[in-house]
Amino acid sequence: xxxxxxxxxxxxxxxxxxxxxxxxxxxxxxxxxxxxxxxxxxxxxxxxxxxxxxxxxxxxxxxxxxxxxxxxxxxxxxxxxxxxxxxxxxxxxxxxxxxxxxxxxxxxxxxxxxxxxxxxxxxxxxxxxxxxxxxxxxxxxxxxxxxxxxxxxxxxxxxxxxxxxxxxxxxxxxxxxxxxxxxxxxxxxxxxxxxxxxxxxxxxxxxxxxxxxxxxxxxxxxxxxxxxxxxxxxxxxxxxxxxxxxxxxxxxxxxxxxxxxxxxxxxxxxxxxxxxxxxxxxxxxxxxxxxxxxxxxxxxxxxxxxxxxxxxxxxxxxxxxxxx
Amino acid sequence: xxxxxxxxxxxxxxxxxxxxxxxxxxxxxxxxxxxxxxxxxxxxxxxxxxxxxxxxxxxxxxxxxxxxxxxxxxxxxxxxxxxxxxxxxxxxxxxxxxxxxxxxxxxxxxxxxxxxxxxxxxxxxxxxxxxxxxxxxxxxxxxxxxxxxxxxxxxxxxxxxxxxxxxxxxxxxxxxxxxxxxxxxxxxxxxxxxxxxxxxxxxxxxxxxxxxxxxxxxxxxxxxxxxxxxxxxxxxxxxxxxxxxxxxxxxxxxxxxxxxxxxxxxxxxxxxxxxxxxxxxxxxxxxxxxxxxxxxxxxxxxxxxxxxxxxxxxxxxxxxxxxxxxxx
Numbered sequence: 001x002x003x004x005x006x007x008x009x010x011x012x013x014x015x016x017x018x019x020x021x022x023x024x025x026x027x028x029x030x031x032x033x034x035x036x037x038x039x040x041x042x043x044x045x046x047x048x049x050x051x052x053x054x055x056x057x058x059x060x061x062x063x064x065x066x067x068x069x070x071x072x073x074x075x076x077x078x079x080x081x082x083x084x085x086x087x088x089x090x091x092x093x094x095x096x097x098x099x100x101x102x103x104x105x106x107x108x109x110x111x112x113x114x115x116x117x118x119x120x121x122x123x124x125x126x127x128x129x130x131x132x133x134x135x136x137x138x139x140x141x142x143x144x145x146x147x148x149x150x151x152x153x154x155x156x157x158x159x160x161x162x163x164x165x166x167x168x169x170x171x172x173x174x175x176x177x178x179x180x181x182x183x184x185x186x187x188x189x190x191x192x193x194x195x196x197x198x199x200x201x202x203x204x205x206x207x208x209x210x211x212x213x214x215x216x217x218x219x220x221x222x223x224x225x226x227x228x229x230x231x232x233x234x235x236x237x238x239x240x241x242x243x244x245x246x247x248x249x250x251x252x253x254x255x256x257x258x259x260x261x262x263x264x265x266x267x268x269x270x271x272x273x274x275x276x277x278x279x280x281x282x283x284x285x286x287x288x289x290x291x292x293x294x295x296x297x298x299x300x301x302x303x304x305x306x307x308x309x310x311x312x313x314x315x316x317x318x319x320x321x322x323x324x
Numbered sequence: 325x326x327x328x329x330x331x332x333x334x335x336x337x338x339x340x341x342x343x344x345x346x347x348x349x350x351x352x353x354x355x356x357x358x359x360x361x362x363x364x365x366x367x368x369x370x371x372x373x374x375x376x377x378x379x380x381x382x383x384x385x386x387x388x389x390x391x392x393x394x395x396x397x398x399x400x401x402x403x404x405x406x407x408x409x410x411x412x413x414x415x416x417x418x419x420x421x422x423x424x425x426x427x428x429x430x431x432x433x434x435x436x437x438x439x440x441x442x443x444x445x446x447x448x449x450x451x452x453x454x455x456x457x458x459x460x461x462x463x464x465x466x467x468x469x470x471x472x473x474x475x476x477x478x479x480x481x482x483x484x485x486x487x488x489x490x491x492x493x494x495x496x497x498x499x500x501x502x503x504x505x506x507x508x509x510x511x512x513x514x515x516x517x518x519x520x521x522x523x524x525x526x527x528x529x530x531x532x533x534x535x536x537x538x539x540x541x542x543x544x545x546x547x548x549x550x551x552x553x554x555x556x557x558x559x560x561x562x563x564x565x566x567x568x569x570x571x572x573x574x575x576x577x578x579x580x581x582x583x584x585x586x587x588x589x590x591x592x593x594x595x596x597x598x599x600x601x602x603x604x605x606x607x608x609x610x611x612x613x614x615x616x617x618x619x620x621x622x623x624x625x626x627x628x629x630x631x632x633x634x635x636x637x638x639x640x641x642x643x644x645x646x647x648x649x650x651x652x
Contacts, residue, residue: 025456051456057486062479064446069449069463072434073384075456077449090395097446103429105435106417107641141642165646 001182005039009151009313010172012076013158014041016187018048021076024162027063027114028080037082038118038177054065058316060089064115068098068167071113076162084119084171085131098167110165114158120173120211120261121298124305130298132210132262133169138239138271144192145238149213151181155189164192166208171238173211173261191282195242201231204255204319206270207246209235212259212310214298219315226324238268243275250276254285257318259310263293286322291315325535329374331377332604333612335534339375339591340613342366344620347499349392349409349423352624353569359411360421362451365393367532367564370590371396371496374537375464378545380463384432384450384463389424391436394466398433400426408624412630420641421634429633432461443467445494448480450491451486451554461550462490464541472515481554485522491494492544495556496531503575516558524554531559532590535597540574562588 002214004012025048032055035042043130045053056063060081067079069296094115102111121130144166147201148154154172157165161168198213199220208216213234228297231249234240250256256276258269269290276288293308351363365372368390374387376397388396395405400416408415409423416426427435434450436445447465454461461626469476472495484491495515499506512518519526527544529536537559544555562584566573571580598604 057479057483059479059483062448062483065445065476065480065481066449066452067435068445069386069451070456071449072429072446072451073453075453080579093445094438097437097442101435102644103641104421106420106426107644108417108427108429110644112445122411139363144643158525165644210527287355320615 002182003153003180004183005170006151006154006179006292007038007177009155010040010158011042011044012183013155013162014159015046015047015132016233017159018044018052019163023074023076024078025054025075026078026080027053027055027056027067029063029082031055031068033079036080038174040177041080052215064090067099067113067115068093068101068111071111072101072109076087076112078114078116079161081115081117083129083193084117085100085128085132086316087117087133088170094143095140100297101139102166109286112165114161114170115167115168116172118174119171120175121172121305121309124300124302126300127297132171132239132260135262135267135271137169138241139266142167143239144168145171145237146192147210148236149176150212152177152183152197153190155183156188157192157236160189160192162190166193171210175211190236193237193240193242193265194246196234196236197231197245198234199230199232201229201253203229203322204257205231205233205249205253205255206257206259206315206319207233207235208237208259209228210261212261215310215312215315218312219258219319220314222312222316223319228319230319235268241271241275246272246276247280250280250282254283255291255320255322256284258292259291260317263295264290264294265295289318289322291318326407327537327603329604332598333608335373335377336598336604336609337456337612337616338376338397338595339369339534339594340616341402342369342372342396343591344616346392348620348624350565350569358409360424361568361570362409362424363389363390363568364565368496368498368561369393370462370594371494371531371559371561372402373467373539374534375492375494375539375541378541379432379462379464381431382459382461384447385462386434386447386450386463386465387436388438388443388466388468389438389440390411390468391424391426395426395428395433399429399431400428400433402619403623403626406540406627407630410627410630411632412627413633413637414627414630418637418641419511420431424504430639441467441471441476444476446478448484448489451484451491452487455487460549461647462492462545464492464494465491466496468501469495469497469499469506469510469515470504470607472503475508481522481524481556482546484554485524490548490551492541492548493554493555493556495558496561497558498561500563500567502567507612517555519556524556526558528558528560530574531561532588532593534590542578569626590624
């Protein structure tokens with residue numbers, strides 16, 4: 001299969017969807033003239049014009065709010081957040097407007113809006129440019145949240161998000177943009193709400209997503225060397241969470257480790273742990289393990305930043321602890 | 325300046341419907357019949373009516389927590405409005421929105437908004453869509469003087485100005501941000517003065533004079549339709565009722581309110597104006613008023629009888645089914 005970068009995969013998705021439906025357009029800071037900080041919009045304005053690939057003022061609130069308004073008026077906007085951290089600037093638009101409008105107005109409208117948000121730790125970007133905030137949005141009814149871990153998913157999930165009639169937050173890890181991987185030729189969508197069993201196994205279930213999937217798979221390889229067969233699940237979608245895939249895997253392996261780059265406290269791992277504890281505790285042969293960032297903002301200094309990132313060895317140790 | 329009798333009757337109809345509807349809502353709320361809380365538009369009828377008389381069903385408006393008047397002026401049906409405020413299944417939002425969230429997408433009413441200053445950017449987005457689709461539609465964003473101090477005011481107006489979007493930012497300066505008087509939180513004399521900072525035209529009108537509002541809106545809306553970009557209109561008025569029904573209004577005297585209402589009641593002014601000019605006859609105004617009173621009573625009767633939403637409606641409309649073509 002051909003290999004392209006994660007960034008190119010998202011570009012293909014945008015380009016195909018903009019070609020397919022003239023109601024699709026994209027706006028954000030520095031996307032048209034610059035092509036996006038990570039090159040994820042390069043070439044789009046040449047193809048579709050600056051009327052559909054729009055450089056905005058530095059006004060996150062207006063970017064998202066105008067996206068909502070345009071969606072209500074029949075368009076299918078994609079808005080780019082520049083950095084996921086800046087969602088903090090326009091939280092009212094996310095929390096009180098886009099998430100609630102369809103329900104609160106009794107289903108009179110749809111909200112076909114995609115919010116792209118580059119997240120995660122990269123090159124000492126420090127506290128306000130490094131966060132993984134997906135768990136916030138799991139808590140808000142009305143939103144869908146997707147988070148690809150590889151190039152093929154980056155394309156398929158973005159295309160599905162653009163075709164959704166519900167608001168979708170699309171988190172893309174900054175460290176993934178330059179990574180190459182196989183992507184099938186032609187049109188395809190990855191269904192929202194379905195997790196992917198990236199590697200089958202029988203002794204322990206490791207659930208992860210986004211960049212940490214790569215660490216999880218690396219850990220699974222190491223564990224295989226020790227005779228531990230790990231099943232690795234890529235969540236792909238944070239909301240709605242795919243309970244079915246999680247539960248059937250845990251029923252099989254009876255052991256669960258959840259890994260994410262986001263702060264462990266109140267994270268996606270906490271929700272999954274609670275679901276499994278509520279409904280499947282009798283299946284478990286060992287306590288659930290969660291790996292996530294410590295409860296601190298992301299520090300700047302490389303020596304400190306290193307301490308908040310999860311590596312494969314930590315995942316291996318966590319699995320070893322519950323597989324004794 | 326003179327107007328067609330049909331136009332004047334329609335204008336009067338809008339204003340009286342708002343007045344009668346709001347009076348009834350106040351009464352029902354105090355009688356304990358309505359859940360939640362309600363914010364009345366009494367005394368500001370001329371603004372929504374004057375503006376919306378320039379709009380078609382294709383044009384958009386965004387509204388506020390004090391939104392009943394905007395809905396009615398845009399052409400919403402008072403029956404499903406009343407039912408919504410009662411929390412009934414037959415309401416505009418199937419009882420899921422209530423007074424602060426009435427919307428009617430079939431007439432471009434993109435919803436009242438419970439967040440003060442929440443509507444600006446939505447109006448900008450609707451206008452952006454109109455510009456992209458080249459439809460000549462406009463969007464009117466209603467907001468109050470209190471909302472003018474939200475950051476969204478700045479972001480939205482700047483964006484609309486930079487992109488020359490067909491939006492009218494319509495400030496209803498009723499002098500009160502909830503319980504706080506205008507001049508204690510705002511240094512400029514007029515909200516309209518801020519337009520200079522965005523490079524857009526502005527206009528200050530007497531918000532209690534429906535003709536003044538209508539004419540100012542007409543110019544701004546025409547300009548927006550022709551691609552001339554946004555205008556900031558400030559309609560000066562006064563909030564006759566409390567922030568919400570039941571507000572003890574400790575922050576002002578009854579005499580102050582009384583004095584303002586006697587002088588500035590937009591409905592009374594309209595009536596004396598059209599009668600003095602001989603444009604309409606007293607009898608036809610009375611006839612309209614009687615008919616509307618009956619319509620409002622009928623809306624209350626049916627809302628009372630209508631069912632509440634079924635329990636199984638709790639989760640409906642949270643997400644819509646999407647047709648995503650899968651070929652993974």
